[in-house]
Amino acid sequence: MKSIVILILALAAALPVGAASQTKRYIIGFDPRARISDRVNVLKSLGATQVDSLDEFGAVVAEVPVQPFSIMEQKILTEPGVTQVEEDVYVNWLQDVEPAFGALKAPVFHNTSVVSASALPPGVLPAEVPWGIARVNAPAAWATTQGEGVRVAVLDTGIDANHPDLRGQVVGCYNAFDASKSCMDDNHHGTHVSGTIAALWDGKGVVGVAPKAKLVAVKVLDKDGGANLTSVIKGILWTANNNIQVANMSLGSPIGIVFMHLAINYATSHGVVFVAAAGNNGKKVEYPGGYADVIAVSASDEHDKIASFSSRGDKVEFIAPGVDVKSSVPGGGYEYFDGTSMATPHVTGLAALAVARGHRGIDAVRAALTRAAKPIGLSASEQGRGMIDAAVLVR
Numbered sequence: 001m002k003s004i005v006i007l008i009l010a011l012a013a014a015l016p017v018g019a020a021s022q023t024k025r026y027i028i029g030f031d032p033r034a035r036i037s038d039r040v041n042v043l044k045s046l047g048a049t050q051v052d053s054l055d056e057f058g059a060v061v062a063e064v065p066v067q068p069f070s071i072m073e074q075k076i077l078t079e080p081g082v083t084q085v086e087e088d089v090y091v092n093w094l095q096d097v098e099p100a101f102g103a104l105k106a107p108v109f110h111n112t113s114v115v116s117a118s119a120l121p122p123g124v125l126p127a128e129v130p131w132g133i134a135r136v137n138a139p140a141a142w143a144t145t146q147g148e149g150v151r152v153a154v155l156d157t158g159i160d161a162n163h164p165d166l167r168g169q170v171v172g173c174y175n176a177f178d179a180s181k182s183c184m185d186d187n188h189h190g191t192h193v194s195g196t197i198a199a200l201w202d203g204k205g206v207v208g209v210a211p212k213a214k215l216v217a218v219k220v221l222d223k224d225g226g227a228n229l230t231s232v233i234k235g236i237l238w239t240a241n242n243n244i245q246v247a248n249m250s251l252g253s254p255i256g257i258v259f260m261h262l263a264i265n266y267a268t269s270h271g272v273v274f275v276a277a278a279g280n281n282g283k284k285v286e287y288p289g290g291y292a293d294v295i296a297v298s299a300s301d302e303h304d305k306i307a308s309f310s311s312r313g314d315k316v317e318f319i320a321p322g323v324d325v326k327s328s329v330p331g332g333g334y335e336y337f338d339g340t341s342m343a344t345p346h347v348t349g350l351a352a353l354a355v356a357r358g359h360r361g362i363d364a365v366r367a368a369l370t371r372a373a374k375p376i377g378l379s380a381s382e383q384g385r386g387m388i389d390a391a392v393l394v395r
Contacts, residue, residue: 023063025051025088026076027230027259030058034081042079052230056237057262061088061230084258086229093232093251094157094189094225094341128207131302132196132321136346138209138353140391142201147210147352152197153239153247153272155232156190157225158183159217160330163191165199165206172216174238176231183217187225188329190217192337193250195328196345197352206327206334209349209390210356216244221251233263236274240267245355246365248348249276249294250341252286261291268293273355273365275348277340279311290315293362295351295369298382299323299343306382310340316384317366318373320346350388357394368393 026048030039043050043062052061064072076085115126115134124139133139151171161170161183173183185191198215199208220235221227232251239247240263247267264274274294279286289296289311296315299307299322306312307323322343329335347369354368372393373385 022066024066024072025228025230026062026064027054027086027088027233028060028062028076028082029084029259029262030060031081031083032058034058038081042082045079046076054230054233054237054259054263056240056266057259059259086257086259088228088230090226090228091253092224092226093221093253125203128201128203128205130196130206130326132325132342132346133207133209135321136209136350136388137390138349141353141394142211144394145353145356146201147198147213147349147356150210150213150245150352150355151216151243152210152213152348152352153216153218153244154190154194154197155218155220155235155239155247155249156185156193156251157187157221157223158185158190158219159194159215160185160191160328161217163195163328163330163332164204165195165202165328166191166215167200169194169198169200169215170217171214172242173219174216174235174242175219176227176234176238177219177222183219185330186223187221188335189221189225189250189341190219191330192327192335193248193341193345196325196342197248197349199328209346210352213349213352213356216242218247225251229257229260233259236260236263236267239272240270244272245360246273246275246348246351248345249274249288250339250344252277252279252289254279254281254284254286256287256290260288264288264291264293268362271361273351273362275344275351277344278316280309280340281311282309283311284313285311285315295347295362295366296384297340297344297347298384299338299340300376300383300387304376304378304387306378307338307340309338310343310382312381314381316381318347318369318385319343319376319378319383319387347388350390350393353390353394
């Protein structure tokens with residue numbers, strides 16, 4: 001474990017640090033048997049100030065005086081009762097900014113055609129259905145379920161809850177930066193993701209995979225798509241403690257983060273099903289998608305080919321539309337984006353349909369999605385188990 005931590009800290013050390021900064025933030029994990037007084041003594045020994053806590057797994061977030069990296073690393077790791085440590089670095093989770101911590105690239109704009117009426121059940125207007133929603137056959141499931149009673153958390157840049165296609169769909173908010181503030185999307189990413197999951201079926205705009213599921217905005221990323229590790233971790237833990245059945249994570253990092261995985265383990269044990277983007281690096285799956293208890297999604301185009309940017313590998317479980325995806329953006333508009341960020345909410349919406357049909361928890365939902373998946377002629381490393389058919393899913 002400590003060798004992994006050392007690698008992560010070494011990568012983090014390569015990131016630029018403001019010249020005026022006199023402290024760095026660290027997440028310090030303690031043995032569960034450590035007493036509060038033991039933790040206080042460790043922080044005192046380090047000359048550190050606690051600024052937050054992650055009580056679900058006995059960790060604290062502390063500001064520690066800046067010292068040469070190797071000295072501070074060794075000092076923290078050798079303190080009595082300390083089990084692991086990571087620097088609470090700022091990461092841009094949505095675009096490539098540094099080789100050590102590049103994440104999902106920002107989506108780009110496109111145009112695409114309207115779905116043919118022959119591909120839809122009676123009563124569903126073609127102009128309202130983006131091609132990806134039709135490709136996973138979501139409208140064929142709606143006579144059975146539209147995701148009623150399911151709460152889906154969107155861990156992202158926030159949601160514009162006033163968007164016409166999301167009005168009344170957003171039933172909760174947690175801002176990991178400041179719990180007293182709103183979860184308004186000051187980027188575009190979170191609102192776009194949300195529309196694919198649960199935009200209203202109202203004959204206008206777009207419709208989501210699960211139009212009667214309810215969304216919970218969990219704002220863990222700032223207007224630039226960035227955040228400290230702690231922000232994302234706190235968002236994950238919040239889902240565990242607030243009656244969330246499915247969580248969408250259209251974000252990623254190429255490095256597995258110890259405390260993020262601990263948080264996901266905790267939330268999964270509380271019944272949360274995590275669906276995450278495979279990544280846009282064209283190579284291996286990023287994290288959290290790379291964890292065994294997270295469903296990783298790669299991206300396809302309209303010709304059932306894997307998108308050139310999509311990550312791939314044995315961690316990919318399913319493929320979903322991720323090119324020319326039309327969805328909602330803040331201010332009441334709609335745009336076409338590319339990315340595994342856009343593929344992921346298709347599977348999140350399908351997971352919501354599965355939960356509405358009585359499948360609860362990661363094992364049951366994964367089994368239901370697998371049963372409904374069909375290979376589309378790609379390798380297993382590209383498509384995983386294939387494209388999910390919503391009509392089969394809800395039978």
